Every structure is written in structure tokens, then in C-alpha cells.
Amino acid sequence: xxxxxxxxxxxxxxxxxxxxxxxxxxxxxxxxxxxxxxxxxxxxxxxxxxxxxxxxxxxxxxxxxxxxxxxxxxxxxxxxxxxxxxxxxxxxxxxxxxxxxxxxxxxxxxxxxxxxxxxxxxxxxxxxxxxxxxxxxxxxxxxxxxxxxxxxxxx
Amino acid sequence: xxxxxxxxxxxxxxxxxxxxxxxxxxxxxxxxxxxxxxxxxxxxxxxxxxxxxxxxxxxxxxxxxxxxxxxxxxxxxxxxxxxxxxxxxxxxxxxxxxxxxxxxxxxxxxxxxxxxxxxxxxxxxxxxxxxxxxxxxxxxxxxxxxxxxxxxxxxxxxxxxxxxxxxxxxxxxxxxxxxxxxxxxxxxxxxxxxxxxxxxxxxxxxxxxxxxxxxxxxxxxxxxxxxxxxxxxxxxxxxxxxxxxxxxxxxxxxxxxxxxxxxxxxxxxxxxxxxxxxxxxxxxxxxxxxxxxxxxxxxxxxxxxxxxxxxxxxxxxxxxxxxxxxxxxxxxxxxxxxxxxxxxxxxxxxxxxxxxxxxxxxxxxxxxxxxxxxxxxxxxxxxxxxxxxxxxxxxxxxxxxxxxxxxxxxxxxxxxxxxxxxxxxxxxxxxxxxxxxxxx
Numbered sequence: 001x002x003x004x005x006x007x008x009x010x011x012x013x014x015x016x017x018x019x020x021x022x023x024x025x026x027x028x029x030x031x032x033x034x035x036x037x038x039x040x041x042x043x044x045x046x047x048x049x050x051x052x053x054x055x056x057x058x059x060x061x062x063x064x065x066x067x068x069x070x071x072x073x074x075x076x077x078x079x080x081x082x083x084x085x086x087x088x089x090x091x092x093x094x095x096x097x098x099x100x101x102x103x104x105x106x107x108x109x110x111x112x113x114x115x116x117x118x119x120x121x122x123x124x125x126x127x128x129x130x131x132x133x134x135x136x137x138x139x140x141x142x143x144x145x146x147x148x149x150x151x152x153x154x155x
Numbered sequence: 156x157x158x159x160x161x162x163x164x165x166x167x168x169x170x171x172x173x174x175x176x177x178x179x180x181x182x183x184x185x186x187x188x189x190x191x192x193x194x195x196x197x198x199x200x201x202x203x204x205x206x207x208x209x210x211x212x213x214x215x216x217x218x219x220x221x222x223x224x225x226x227x228x229x230x231x232x233x234x235x236x237x238x239x240x241x242x243x244x245x246x247x248x249x250x251x252x253x254x255x256x257x258x259x260x261x262x263x264x265x266x267x268x269x270x271x272x273x274x275x276x277x278x279x280x281x282x283x284x285x286x287x288x289x290x291x292x293x294x295x296x297x298x299x300x301x302x303x304x305x306x307x308x309x310x311x312x313x314x315x316x317x318x319x320x321x322x323x324x325x326x327x328x329x330x331x332x333x334x335x336x337x338x339x340x341x342x343x344x345x346x347x348x349x350x351x352x353x354x355x356x357x358x359x360x361x362x363x364x365x366x367x368x369x370x371x372x373x374x375x376x377x378x379x380x381x382x383x384x385x386x387x388x389x390x391x392x393x394x395x396x397x398x399x400x401x402x403x404x405x406x407x408x409x410x411x412x413x414x415x416x417x418x419x420x421x422x423x424x425x426x427x428x429x430x431x432x433x434x435x436x437x438x439x440x441x442x443x444x445x446x447x448x449x450x451x452x453x454x455x456x457x458x459x460x461x462x463x464x465x466x467x468x469x470x471x472x473x474x475x476x477x478x479x480x481x482x483x484x485x486x487x488x489x490x491x492x493x494x495x496x497x498x499x500x501x502x503x504x505x506x507x508x509x510x511x512x513x514x515x516x517x518x519x520x521x522x523x524x525x526x527x528x529x530x531x532x533x534x535x536x537x538x539x540x541x542x543x544x545x546x547x548x549x550x551x552x553x554x555x556x557x558x559x560x561x562x563x564x565x566x567x568x569x570x571x572x573x574x575x576x577x578x579x580x581x582x583x584x585x586x587x588x589x590x591x592x593x594x595x
Contacts, residue, residue, distance in 0.1 A: 014309050016231075016349060020331030024314050028281075062333040062490075064315030064580075065281045081243040082434050083392035083466055085480060085577045093578050105583030117578045119317065119484055120243040120434075121282055124392035124466070125399040134284045 004033060008048035022049060027060050036067040064118070072107045072114035074152045076100075077131040078140075080117040083124035088141070092128045093117055095142035099149045113152065156407045158416070161386045162362050163402050166254045172289050174296045177257040183302050186368035190265040191304070195226065198269040202364070204372035206384050210247075211237055211320075211357030212432070212461050214383075214450040217364075221354055223344035224270045230351035232272040234263060235329065238279040238290075238358045239313050239320040242433035243484065244464035247388035248358035250400050252279070252286040255362065256293035260308065262361035265368060267306050270354050275308040278325050281315050317488035321536045322355045324490065335490045336536035359388060379405035383449040387463045391417045394424060394469035394573075405449040413444065413467060424469035428553075432461020434481050435541030437548035438468075458548075473572035474553040475560055478546045479507040483579040485542030496539030499530040503546065510557060513565030520557055523550060 008026045015021035026045050027037065034041040037060050039053075046053040060066040076096060080089045093104055096115055100108055107114040123129035126138035132148055140148070160166065169176045178184070190198055202218030209215045224232060236259070240248040251259060263275045277294075279287050291310050297303065311329055318324045319334040326348050328334035347353025363385060367375045379385045383405040389412055392398045396418030403412065409431065413419065420426050428438045431448075436459040439446075446452050450460040468477065486500035506523045509515040527543035534540065550557055559567045566572065 019349060021311070021329060023331030024312065024328070028312070028314065059331065059333055062316060063281070063313070066314055080480075080578050080580070081484060082430075082477070082480060083244055083398075085574050086393045086466070086468060086472060088573075090575070090577045103583070104578055117580050117583060119487060119580055120241060122240050122246045122249050122280070124244050124246050124464070125390060127392065127398070131282065134282070136285065 004029065004044055005048045008045070012049070020049065020051065020055075023051075023056070023059050024063070027056065027066055031066060035073075036070050038070075070107070070111070072112050074113045074133055075116065075131070076113060076148070077116045077118040077121070078104070079119070079121045079123070079127075079129045079131075081120035081124075083120075084127040084129055087127035089128040091142050092130065092140055092145065095145040096149070099145050113149075156404055156411065158401055159386050159404055160402050161366055162251060162258065162359060162388060163255060171255045171257060172253075172293060174257060174293070174300060177255075181369070182257050182365075183261055183297070186365040187261055187264060187302075190268055190368050193268075195269055195271050198265070201372045202269060202367065205367040205375045207360065207363055207367060207375070208383055208450055209357055210359035210363070210387060210463065212242070212459070214460055217356055217360050220344065220356070221266070221269050223342070224354055225345050225352040226271055228352050230349075231274055232270050233348045233351055233353040234267045234270060234272045234275045235322075235325065235348060235353055235355045236263060236275070236277040236358060236361050237320060237322065237325060237355055238277050238283075239325060240283075240358070240462075241280055241317040241320050242435060242462045242464060243481075244390060244392055244430065244433045244466045245462040246390050246392075247400055247463065249283060249286055250388065251358050251362050252283070252290050256290045257297060258365055259290070259358055259362045260293060260297050262364035263308055264303065264306055265364045266354065266356065266361055270352075272354070273306050275306060276329060276348070277308065277310045278319070278329055279310060279312055280319075281313040287312055316490075317484075318490045318536075318538055321538065324536065325355070326353065333490070335492045336538075338535055380447065380449050382451045383460075387448070389448065390462070390464040391467065392465070393467040394421050394471075395419065395467045396421050403448070406447040406452075409439075409444045409446050409448050409465070412448065412465065417467070420467070420469050422469070424471060426467065427470045427472060428468040428474070428477075428549075430466040430468070430545060432459045433464040434466060434484070435459075435537075435544060436461045437544050438552065440552055459544075469573070471571070471573040473511075473566055473568045473574060474549045474556050475507060475511045475566065476568075476572050476574040476577070478549045479504065479511055480574055480577055480579060481545050482507060482542055483581050485538060487579070487581040489538060489542075493534040493536075493539065495530045495533045496542070499526050499539065500542050502526045503542065507546075510560045511566055513560060513563070515561055517558070517561055520550065520554075520561070 012022040030041040030045045104117045130140045207217045319328045323337040324334040343353040530539040
């Protein structure tokens with residue numbers, strides 16, 4: 001079984017020697033392993049990349065897809081940018097908030113689901129777009145919210 | 156003009172994510188052979204003759220960009236494909252990668268040959284997971300089939316940052332850093348990725364390159380309109396009957412796209428505004444839509460072709476709320492490097508909030524303009540300007556509506572606007588490092 005350290009070395013081979021280009025892929029791998037970028041996750045990443053934990057934290061904190069606090073086992077991300085907003089995205093946000101009993105930006109008590117409003121996901125012609133565990137669902141309406149929430153258990 | 160599938164040709168009848176099917180329609184055939192038989196100079200000359208203008212937003216001719224590469228440099232030359240599609244309203248690159256990944260890869264091989272590059276990076280936005288999987292599988296299949304001829308293509312995933320669609324921020328991000336734009340000069344063709352000569356093009360630009368080689372540059376240059384040859388995939392969204400992607404010749408009238416292809420305004424409403432190039436460009440009023448969709452025609456009426464992405468807005472929308480939601484996006488995505496953008500976008504949000512909630516005065520409308528003027532031209536990249544252009548257009552073209560907010564002490568829509576209460580990511584606190592111990 002390969003270790004995290006070995007996996008990161010393999011990623012580094014794709015890029016010129018001495019570059020730090022493996023930083024984003026390595027952080028993604030660490031997040032997949034730990035669920036979020038905890039202090040330990042950042043330290044392991046730093047060791048594998050031969051950089052400081054501070055460098056890893058500086059990079060990770062720039063990008064929206066890295067979690068610097070514990071996140072739910074599932075993520076539901078609702079696009080609320082203009083095209084989706086014009087087609088009723090706020091009603092979809094509220095339907096998810098009701099179904100999960102939390103506000104957008106929060107994680108359920110049991111640590112299962114993180115609900116977020118996000119910026120444009122690039123599916124504007126198929127509003128409202130919702131990314132469920134990073135897989136896009138198109139044409140989501142308040143009526144389809146229950147089905148999505150109930151389907152989470154299958155993943 | 157009917158839809159004309161050129162970039163998307165064959166996608167109705169075939170599964171072009173599969174190498175065999177792409178080859179069956181001529182993929183990796185004559186176009187690639189013809190390109191590889193040419194010298195670098197000849198191929199760049201051919202691309203210049205085609206006058207293909209960049210589809211990412213700026214519209215800079217792709218062949219001219221290739222001619223600027225410092226091919227005499229002793230350093231490696233890099234080709235970078237910008238697949239960080241994040242402009243609100245744009246979803247064309249995503250369809251190209253999901254349905255014709257091999258046309259993009261073939262374009263990479265041809266463009267790499269032109270600039271004598273052996274190293275290609277495709278920087279795809281992190282959220283496009285399914286598209287990444289399709290593209291990576293296609294890259295692996297083409298490599299295993301021996302089509303790369305010494306070239307390597309690495310698909311590199313972003314991690315959620317609009318700014319990384321800006322070419323120098325993309326390079327920083329690809330180098331593993333925070334995605335903050337670089338001062339220019341030096342420009343990427345001289346010092347780009349790893350300080351080496353670098354060509355950067357949008358997905359649709361590169362995917363058009365095999366078409367040029369297949370048709371011949373002279374024939375290609377006769378399509379579309381003389382100043383902007385070829386087709387573009389137009390993304391249309393918002394309040395229309397049939398939103399989606401439509402590949403059309405450049406120069407197609409905007410009215411035709413909205414009322415024929417997209418079926419007109421949905422729910423029997425009236426057209427109020429069109430934001431023609433993605434959310435960053437000045438909006439048009441209903442009397443301005445008899446315009447050909449090409450770079451120069453849109454430029455002539457004070458807006459931009461941008462990412463060929465039209466957001467259609469109907470009469471239910473409050474323009475102050477539209478401005479506010481748009482500006483919250485640019486505030487959220489400002490990388491923080493330049494003060495006018497970092498601070499100015501926040502001021503704009505505060506002023507717009509005061510207009511919307513009825514606490515602003517007429518002087519605040521002028522202040523909003525003034526803050527915008529102090530961002531324009533005072534920042535390293537276009538993001539700050541992208542925050543200002545649309546808002547300035549809403550303020551000037553729909554000024555009565557802004558004034559009505561001030562005079563009535565609140566929103567004249569009284570809660571009925573289509574954007575009423577819309578939550579922006581910057582309104583929630585999902586990304587604060589609470590519970591995280593500070594690292595030394």
C-alpha cells in the first residue's frame with residue numbers, strides 16, 4: 001500500500017524539478033485523506049513537498065475548495081450567481097435549509113452534510129445548478145430538494 | 156443563421172470522448188499531419204492568416220500571440236490551456252471538454268508544434284470534476300495510441316478561485332502558489348510559466364485550431380465576419396425560454412440568438428437588459444440588441460464580446476440588486492493584491508447596500524461612480540475593472556431606478572424583484588479558519 005508521502009512524490013514527477021506545482025494536487029489529496037486541512041494534514045503535506053506548513057496554509061487559504069475547518073461527509077453547493085439567481089436559486093437555498101435544518105454555510109450537527117451557497121459553477125443554462133459531492137445536478141427546483149437530500153445516504 | 160457545428164461537429168451522431176470515434180470522423184488525421192509537415196514559422200504564418208481571435212475574452216489573435224513566443228530562448232517553451240472557465244454566464248468550455256476532448260487535445264498538439272513546445276498544461280477549474288475525468292481519460296487514450304510525438308500533456312486542476320482565469324494568476328497557481336496576478340511586462344510569451352516563454356489560450360481557441368488546419372487558413376478566414384472569422388459557442392442564460400449553448404457564426408445578430416435560438420423571453424415577460432459577454436461587461440438596453448455578435452461590433456457600442464456569454468434579464472429584476480449581487484461576486488474573488496480592487500469592491504458593496512435599503516442620498520450615486528473611477532486603470536489585472544464596468548452601465552442606463560431608490564427611501568420593487576434576498580457566498584462564513592490552530 002502506497003503512503004501519502006509516496007503518492008505526492010509521484011505527483012511531483014509530472015512537473016519540472018524544483019517547482020512547487022504539486023502543491024494544489026497534494027493539498028487536495030491531503031483533504032481527501034483527512035476530510036479537511038487540519039494542522040496535521042498541512043504538516044504532512046509540507047513534509048511531502050519539502051516546504052513549510054506556513055506555505056501550505058498560505059496557499060490553501062487562498063482557494064475556496066480547501067476546507068480549513070471540519071466539513072461534512074457530504075457537501076451540497078448551490079450556485080447563487082446571477083444566471084441561477086434570476087431563475088430562482090434563492091428558493092432552492094431556502095428549500096435545502098428547511099430540509100437540513102441548517103443555514104447555508106453550516107454543517108449539520110451529526111457532521112454529515114455541509115450546505116453552502118457558492119459562486120458560478122459554470123452551468124448557467126441549466127439553472128439552478130447544485131453540486132452534490134462535486135457532481136453537478138441541473139435544473140434543481142425546491143421540489144427536487146427532498147430527493148437530493150434523501151439520495152445522500154447512497155453515496 | 157442556423158446553428159453551425161464546427162467545434163462541436165459530430166457530437167450529435169458520435170461519442171467523441173472515445174478516440175476511435177473521433178478518428179472515424181477524421182480526427183488526428185489530415186489536420187495534424189499537415190501541421191507537423193510544416194516548420195514552426197510556416198505554421199505560425201498559417202495561424203496568423205486565419206485571424207482566429209482568442210475566445211477567452213480579450214479577443215487577441217491567436218496566431219499573433221504564437222508569433223510573440225521567444226523561440227530562440229534556451230529555456231523550454233510551454234503551452235498552457237486556460238480551462239478555468241469561471242465567468243458568470245459562461246459554460247462553453249465545459250461542453251467542449253465533456254463532448255469533444257480530443258479536438259482540444261489535437262489543437263494542443265498542433266499549437267505546441269507551432270511554438271516548438273514539448274510541454275502542455277491544461278489548467279481546468281477544480282469544480283469541473285466530471286469534465287476533468289473525461290479529459291484525463293482522453294489524454295491517456297491519445298498518449299497510449301502514440302499520437303503525442305514526444306509532447307506531454309498534463310491536466311492540472313484548480314481549487315476554486317475565479318482570479319485564476321486571469322492568465323498571470325493562472326501561471327502563479329500552476330506554479331503552486333496563491334493565484335495573484337503578476338505585473339507586466341514581462342509578458343508570458345517572453346517570461347511566463349517557470350519564467351520561460353509561454354503561450355496561453357482558452358479552450359475554445361485551441362479546439363478551433365484543428366478546424367483551421369483542416370479547412371486551410373484562407374478558407375477559415377472567409378467564415379464568420381472579416382474582423383472575427385469562425386464560429387463561437389454562445390452561452391445564453393437567465394430569463395429566456397431555451398437557455399443553453401449555441402454554436403453560431405460570428406456576426407450572428409444578437410436579436411436572433413435571443414428570440415429565435417433561445418426562444419425569446421420566458422414567462423411572457425419583457426426584456427430589460429442583456430449582459431452580453433459574461434457578468435463583467437457593460438449591459439445593453441432592449442433598443443441596443445440589433446447588433447452583430449462579434450468583437451468589433453460589440454466594442455463599437457461600448458461593451459465587450461467577452462466570453463460569448465449572454466445573461467438575459469427580464470423586467471422583474473431590480474438593477475440595484477443586480478449590481479449588488481454582481482459586485483459581491485467580484486469582492487469575494489478579488490485576490491487582495493491591489494488596494495483599489497480589494498478595498499474599492501467593498502466600498503461599492505456598502506454603497507449599493509445603502510441604496511437598496513433606502514439610506515443613501517443622491518451624493519452616494521456620484522460616490523459610487525467615483526469609487527469605480529478610482530479602480531479603473533489602477534490595478535494589475537482586469538478583475539477590478541470587471542467589477543466596475545457592469546455597475547457603471549447599470550447606474551447610467553437605468554439611472555431613474557437608482558434615483559427612485561433614493562427618493563422613495565427603498566426598493567421600488569417592494570420585495571417582488573427576481574433577485575430579492577439572494578444569498579451571496581460572501582454573506583456566509585463558511586471559510587473562516589475557526590477552530591484551526593495558528594501555524595508557526
